[in-house]
Amino acid sequence: MSHHTHNRRRQHMLQLVVLLSALILWFTPVPDSLAHFIAKLPASDLQFTPQTAWHLFAIFMSAIFAVMLNALPIFTSSILAVSAAILTGTLTAKQAFSGFSEDWILLIIVAFLIARGVIKSGLGKRIAFLIIRKFGKTSLGLSYSVIAADMLIAPAFPSNTARSGVLFPIVNALASDSGSKVSNGTRKKLSSYLMMSSMAGLTISSSLWLTAMAANPAGAKMAKVFGVDITYSSWAVAAAAPVLILFFLIPRFLMWIYPPEIKETPDAPEIAQAQLDHMGPVHRNEKIMAAVFIGMVGLWIASSFVPELNKTAVAFLGLGILMIANIFTLDDLSHEGNALGTLVWFAILYSMSVYLNKFGFMAWIGDNVSHAIARMSWPVAYVVLVFAYVLIHYFFVSQTAQMLALFSVFLGVAVDAGVPAELMALMLLFATNFNAVITPQGSSANVIYVGSGYLEAGEIYRVGGLVTLLNTVVFLTVGTFWILLIS
């Protein structure tokens, strides 16, 4: 039996496991406490019974479970879940597809397309070389420069996946220029360290900006339900202290627990200079791209004050200008099927989690968890909940999926336990980002680094786990103190 056939058979076995557990969950009688809880909810326009809520939970949970087990990719799992939800009458088509018209979901998709323009125009490459020319003399300096580049471009990339697609080629070029390769067994000389740095750096660059990760704006929106108003600037201010400390710590921490064999790279600035010379003066496309980029970021920031400046409309305008300037073309668009895939699974899972919430299910879970931590003082409850939220990410393949499933529940429980709502909301939003390297599949942004071969899965569980611990400790200490200070 070939390796391939073996894998296929294993996959189908896993799918069968998911299907069976889905059926068991579906036919499990509705827990009495859920039925009582829903009966006590205030009346709404929605027509549903406890059975509906339970069935939606069975479908949603099975979709997540299939992804956790690697039985199905998240796209396949989502489209099967949505058809199950509609065909069984659990959700109406209108409810199930409501997520597709959310402007912030569409923003992610437009950002994917604009990221392609950044790469194509050459602007991304130039910015990276400029930073490397300045900071690239040592391995440590390179690590800092890669993460700094990430943090600088992050506000304009509401997709850390797209951003990893910009950063990876640069890190990869640096790696191969250093002569530290997978093919000849020298990856540990420098390249593995740089790859791990960049991957770990994404956890803090994503934590720093409201627009640096796909699910961040969604979380901010969900926090509004709890009366927490998070703006572009209030997010950045709250994140600044812990993120800057981690920016300082992570390259050194990795130098300690995952050291490169080469620590000095005196030639890197020269290589960057040579590449810059080769690129010549700033091209027309780079100038247009930079202007569009700066204009978009400016309008995004201004959108907090001017309601008409809808972020998605601004992004569509930017994309339209890139298309008129021929920087992003219809041919480029035709290769962006992954953006469609992301739109589909994201919108579906979002819609489902919204209705799981509207049907009272999340509140019921929260009710149960809050009973469990009822006797704890709020600081203890806070620490327990944050650690639990971080550790649960072992079971999630997507940062977004975890947030959609658990953010509101954890926030609700914490607020009931007396944790300040703003503190808890921000910490959970940050945790959604800083727990991303706890596993190789913990973020779609990890995938490209893992795929490079420079990092082995086992190394990521160990090193990524330690980075996640460092992140958690810094955010829980410095971060908590800072947020309480400024709020």
Add this chain to the structure above:
Amino acid sequence: MSHHTHNRRRQHMLQLVVLLSALILWFTPVPDSLAHFIAKLPASDLQFTPQTAWHLFAIFMSAIFAVMLNALPIFTSSILAVSAAILTGTLTAKQAFSGFSEDWILLIIVAFLIARGVIKSGLGKRIAFLIIRKFGKTSLGLSYSVIAADMLIAPAFPSNTARSGVLFPIVNALASDSGSKVSNGTRKKLSSYLMMSSMAGLTISSSLWLTAMAANPAGAKMAKVFGVDITYSSWAVAAAAPVLILFFLIPRFLMWIYPPEIKETPDAPEIAQAQLDHMGPVHRNEKIMAAVFIGMVGLWIASSFVPELNKTAVAFLGLGILMIANIFTLDDLSHEGNALGTLVWFAILYSMSVYLNKFGFMAWIGDNVSHAIARMSWPVAYVVLVFAYVLIHYFFVSQTAQMLALFSVFLGVAVDAGVPAELMALMLLFATNFNAVITPQGSSANVIYVGSGYLEAGEIYRVGGLVTLLNTVVFLTVGTFWILLIS
């Protein structure tokens, strides 16, 4: 100056023309009659002024104009229009993006992906070769066979969108097997002609049966208010004469105005036989694909009786099965960026057209028309009204939307002017179908053909416009005579 530069410069000139005319339209004072008309409308939840309606018209019209002039591709034009509509406060983001969650729009996108599965599985190829073996000696024969297949399956498909999802993969397979492709610039050899044939064919297959288009039964119901009783058989009898003549004419007409470069393919049947021999017996993937396809079609037909059988959910289920069977993969998805492009432009134009209607603009147009024909004799009024109804479709992105907005208005005006009610009712119902190819966005059934890349938006305005003219003339002459004869 190179040819390329020349083209780019010409393009930018055209874009300037569109921009200037958009600005002129935008700043033109709102016509008094529109202001008065809107002031008299019953109150609604929507907050808008006559100015809002006029501005939305200016933006929508300019987007259409840009595509007609070939100044911008339909995708670029639409995203710029939607950003203009939102950033000027003409539409809210919620209104402007509402189309994205319409299930029948998502159905088009899923149909795209399933079409890829039909090709990849080999099933499309096999069906295509079977058709070529029988009818493939000439391009004309292929065109006839495609339209005939459409007309035969139409009574069982109350959604021409779903039907286009069934026909498209077969036409697509015919196209790609002919070696006439978009990628190498040979689409005009045969494929564009076949795509245009199938798209034009849908106008007459939808006209032929009461159950061949979603809005047909709704229109028949609305006609009852005017004392016109339309049954399944009276519809088919009335449509039979003009539709059969158009079935004969359309492939020849397209052969004349939009000819394929290859007209005779005497060897094709033999080649098809050789290819069928080469393919051997039906493969596993073809069998699965056929089962999924038949299952989907069966559920689509059953969806008329079972409300939970939402067509889009059924399509997602079919796609999910294809993915589990590895017939459609994530790698395939990553190349389907055009499906994303189609979703974006169609959802945007649809949303705009919906709100142009909700803001009273369409009803105002109808009001003007009825004033204009007040003194005409009934035959003149009849011809003018039918032409007006057909031409107004330039502004509608959905056949159903136009019928719901204008059918009763036009029928009432005509009856007042002395036009026989049954004649007018039938002709308006037919026109709702036969005007569908007047623009690329005129029917959701067009969209999948446009998205294929075989047809350019500008070509559809020209060729589709001429087909619509042919349809209108045949229906107004033969159709009118026939209806008066049998009634």
